[in-house]
Amino acid sequence: MSDKGLPATFENPGLPPHVHRAADDDPRAAKRAERQVAGLFTLSILGTLGFIVSYFAVSNSTEVFVPFIGKTNLLNILLGVCLAVALLGIGFGAVHWAKTLMSDEEVVEERHTIGSSDEARAKAAGILAAGAEEAQLKRRPILKATGATALGLFALPLGVQLAGSMGNPTKALEESKQTIWDVPKGGKPIRLVRDVERTPIKASDVSIGAVFHVLPETIKDSHHVLEDKAKAAVLLMRLHPSAFATDDLGTKAKSWGYEGIVAYSKICTHVGCPVGLYEQQTHHLLCPCHQSTFDVTRDCNVIFGPAKRPLPQLKITIDDEGYLVAPQGFVEPVGPSYWERKK
């Protein structure tokens, strides 16, 4: 390409000429803008007054119907709308003021390199070096060594205090493997009770397709209800005995149950949400948090989703009075996986 004396790149044309606004030239337009800004500020004052009046005058329990929103608390609406008016009045007023009446001529400010000059850097480095020299850091290495060690160690007491006050994790690990379903040696099997009502369940109460949210009867003696519940929550379902798979998994599931009634830990083996959704037709259990899906007919093995392990099964049978009981606790830790789960 021939250049014919043209520059290699374009030249910056500089700031474009300033265009005046209506209010810059026309006093009437300026007056109008002034009135608008004052009006917005007045609106804000009214909003504030409205807030105070509503606060004292309106009951906390009055409900109103608002189109597109539905039934809602009147006080909340009034306080919120009034406060919003008070705030928006100031905001719009100030911005409108800036845009119509304050100068809109652009100002140019020069930039300077962020870094300091070489002399300034050298000076700072010199001061540091001189300071180190004056402190005799090099000549007295023992001060350097002990000082650095002391500084390095001083946070330790705080750390020790914090860590030491956290309790005994090894004991906790052991506890995390136990649930209140565990039957002490020679103890009686534990009855299954309904969650919330806490009434025992007869096998005959459980019709095919039914689901029960279940806890051990021992929950009534618990001193740590939520902690115990978090490990002991169980889901009980009754399937037609022919619905179970005929492979080993299905056979085991059926044999740990009672006439098609099976009980599984409700705590998801993924991250511990309650597996609360039972699909009666497909016999699938679905965790609502991350959608792990467990197949009840095959011992709650995972058929979809992020969980790896099946839900632990609780072995059940009936006692003399026909109530469902668990003769033993879970044979593996319930809930999410962790490093030493198998130990």
Added chain:
Amino acid sequence: MTTAASPRAADLRAGDTSARVGAPTTKAGKLGVWVDERTGLAKGASVMLKKVFPDHWSFMLGEVAMYSMIICLLTGVFLTFWFVPSMGQIPYEGSYLPLKGITMSEAYSSTLAISFDVRGGLLIRQIHHWAALMFVVSLSVHMFRVFFTGAFRKPREINWVIGTILSMLALIEGFAGYSLPDDLLSGTGIRAAEGFMRSIPVVGSFISYIVFGGAFPGEAIIPRLYSVHILLLPAILVGLFAAHLILVMVHKHTQYPGPGRTNDNVVGFPLMPVYTAKAGGFFFLVFGVLTLISALVTINPIWAYGPYDPSPVTAGSQPDWYMGFADGALRLLPGWLEFEIFGFTLSLNVFLGAILLIPVMYTITGAYPFIERWITGDTREHHLLDRPRNAPTRTALGVAAITAYLVLFFAAGNDIMAIRLQMSINDITEAFRVLFFVAPVLAFWVTKRICLSLQRHDREMVLHGRESGTLVRTAEGRYYEVHEDLDPYTQWKLVSFESPAPLAIGSGKDANGVSSKAAKKERRRAKLSRFFFKDRVEPVTPAELAAAHHHGEHEAIEAPAAAPAAIKRAKQD
């Protein structure tokens, strides 16, 4: 002034002056003198008050984040007056009848009291929650703006890193906050968080034990989250935010390229009075809009969920939006990522999404300016922003990253989609798994092509001007459309960018023909540089424009044929 004439003037020591000439006489002026004599503020203030900020709508995004944070701090203080951070179980005695008599934690009960018994308490609570959501939205979009305009380049890398940390802490702060009411939904979130901690190799169960002070849920987690939420994280957030702002002042704000704007100046309006009014007013606008939303739209109706209980659960359990991507990752990670080694269990299906994802994502984000600088070898200061189209590869990388994020984000709604769209949740999840890998690649390619097309369009615009819509018939009977030249100001915006050529790829051997580590590194760098810059569109030069004008005399309705030649594709041999 009467001081000079007062008898006490005799008590002054030699060299002391009693009053300066022209000392202020107004009350405000005197107060100013009083303060300045004790602080010396006037020197700095006059520089500060005249500081120039450039004007652009996208510069408001960071402001929205700043104000949302301030509103959170303000409303948060109110909430602390009534909220009781205790997991002690008590029967509910408040005015919300459906829960009357039910056993619940004091945290939940006091949150109900804020919502139903404290006048205006619900409004404050809702402003706090909406402001928190707005904080994360606006700081994310602010980060996008900074990324796509290249505002993170030297000298602003440190501020980019600070912003990255702020963004990550905001997520944790939000999680800690919405967990405090101890309702069924947030309690399920904490339950899941306990599962996350357990997935950490070797120390997971110890960490869980330490954090919860024993077995889940225990009575420690809410009080601990409370001190994290109201003391520890806010202190760090405010400290980093102050550093972030100070650095903005030190660097002076970046500006978009345009006439009169150079890398050595900043063109805009001074803090006093224009930006005091505009930015100050904008605080009230953000606050006002958040208040209006809080008056009209319920957020987190904890009374509808009930108190936390480990046994029940609701379908559609989801975290607040900004944790959605991590939740989505958990939904997509397949179960076979959990396995056993030497009898120990390693749950990568949880660990990758719940523990590693967030720090890895933010590390990559924080490292990006340094990576790009290494590839481009550009060590200059940059105060003029890039238009996103003029950095096609960076823009495409950013869009690809956002796409991957969005895939995870939407995956957290796979259950809702399955219900609303009457589709199989399994199919939806599988589709998201594929999309996570495919969509970012597609997004990269499409974005880059769009950027290049926009650049070509800019070239066209400069070379051939605006279509005026005026058809002219020549004496011979031919028709052509008159194109109007761009004015120099508009033109400057379209031609004032750089289009660096890729570095030449070396052989990986040094001058003596021996392959060396350093030479190999250079080779890798040149390859990345080629990835970055191989497809490029150069800005129009005056010579090209002159040639186009010459050409334009015969311009017919047919498209000009010069365009393809303008696109240079670097050929490497």
